[in-house]
Amino acid sequence: MTRVDRGRLTVLTADGERRVHPAPALHDPDGIDSPAVGDWVALRGELAVAVLPRRSAFTRTVAGRTSAGQVVAANLDLVLVVDALAGPTRARRVERYLAVAWASGATPVVVLTKADLCDDVPAAVAAVAEDAIGVDVLAVSAHTGEGLDALRALLGEGRTAAMVGPSGVGKSSLANALAGAEVAPTRDVREADGRGRHTTTSRELHLLPGGALLVDTPGMRELGLYDDEGVDTAYADVAELARECRFRDCEHRTEPGCAVAAAIDDGRLDPARLLGWRKLQAEARRQELRADARARAAEHARVRALHRAYRTQPTRVR
Template sequence: MELAALGWTADRAVALPAGCLPGRVTRVDRGRLSVLTAEGEQRLRPAAALHDALPGGPAVGDWVAVRDELAVAVLPRRTAFTRTAAGRTSAAQVVAANVDVVLVVDSLAGEARLRRVERYLAVAWSSGATPVVVLTKADLCADVGPAVAQVADDALGVAVLAVSSLTGDGLDAVRALLGPGRTAAMVGPSGVGKSSLANALAGRRVAGTREIRDDGRGRHATTARELHLLPDGGLLVDTPGMRELGLHDDLDGVGRAYADVTGLAVDCRYRDCGHRTEPGCAVAAAIEEGRLDPARFIAWRKLQGEAHRQRLRVDARARADERAKLRALHRSRRAEPGRPR
């Protein structure tokens, strides 16, 4: 197998340990890795030292150094779609590594779920890859154009594509994103048609599907993340539906997903404007004049707070800075004229 077809580039060889071959992880199950190498597919065990060096271990899409039947190292990741692991934890979970495009998948069946798309876009922007919104089940939508326009107006700077895995409409536009050696990761909640889209792009059954419910929504089908080779030379990571998509600690992704809100905030009179009742607040003025949807502003504030809290959990320096800010605030309040001491 040609490594270039798997996304390998010659500059990665610098990080490859001596005596090792490169391989790309296509699936992780029960501590075992399915890896594609120039010699074909192999089942490997990750070396014990690998988990110590990389919390969470290898992820689908990673390039690993292969020696005999072991994966002894993970090569540096170029990009990674990362969320906070589900449950009561602050640990990062890499959903897919070394992807060029993140396909944020949602369905045209039913009302647009803008807040959900915004959350996925915030994480997708943080990955370092290019996000694209793919709206499936166009065959179940009575008026596709306005439905796509509604999402496109909200997904600033992001291409929005409508597709039908049943009729094939729109699939060529998705295929055009994936040339030979380019990798896309599909992310989205259960039931939006990711598995059907994966099968349609692959031209064969690579993912299980479930029948559509009476309300037009699908059911959870994919149970594990897996990388598939596509006929035109691209690669596609199919992921299970996510009940939780917790932001990790990247405020930049939130800023890019809500570029309109952050752009307005720059024009506020005060640098530390809380966007509530402060005079000269450009955000409040935009809401009052109908230029900014209040629900979008609330969602921005919520995701900003979530990312900030997560950063405080994982970053000791950020926690120290936060405590210093609080101490300075308390000192300034105590120094106010007429304040009881």
């Protein structure tokens, strides 16, 4: 599946691209099981009749009051957490995206763009790598081509990757550089023709020359945490220290025997990382509370509907 529009799916088949409709059975009001970009579907005629089991799912919170999860991309092997080497270093921002990426079940890779604008690339990479525990960190430039081969090697044939990262860091430029064609309109192009990104109905999954698939959906660009699954993986150092605290419910503030505070005191842990961890934990907790409230509301509505259906039934023979 390369694209989902209202009621229509774009799929790549052995015979090329096609537009099909999802069978009614594939419609899931909660969104989680509805076909998403990156899904493999079985076709019967003009209908997509089944979604094959997913290896991974990148979920985001749907904007608004509800906390419904929405699968933005399915079956990702890699999530490229993209940030730019221009401007101030943004370790906390990278960590936030890493937490979301870990929760998806795919392997995150940090890709630092605009290497051509950075005076000391190795130092900048090392600074990010220090906090991106267990994650490869690559520096690339879409303008000079630096680092692209290393990234291509990582993508490999038949693997599916997606990009996440703040606006303007060079995701579209990177997609174009990898594809060797203008598959995504960059900010420069969009400004030149005065149109927004969403005006074109572009494919959201690109087949790259090396045989890798690159997902580029607008939905991946504004991320919310769906649950706290990825937070402790992104902050493995803090999470591990926290397990050594004397009290299991330690808040890591003034409690005696706090391993986190001790690590900060003797310089083993950057206090900014504890702050980042706290913020993400809090955000994830808020999401979970909202999800609970939503589940209760849905159950309530279901019971009400059942009662209504019961009342309007013709009198049954006993």
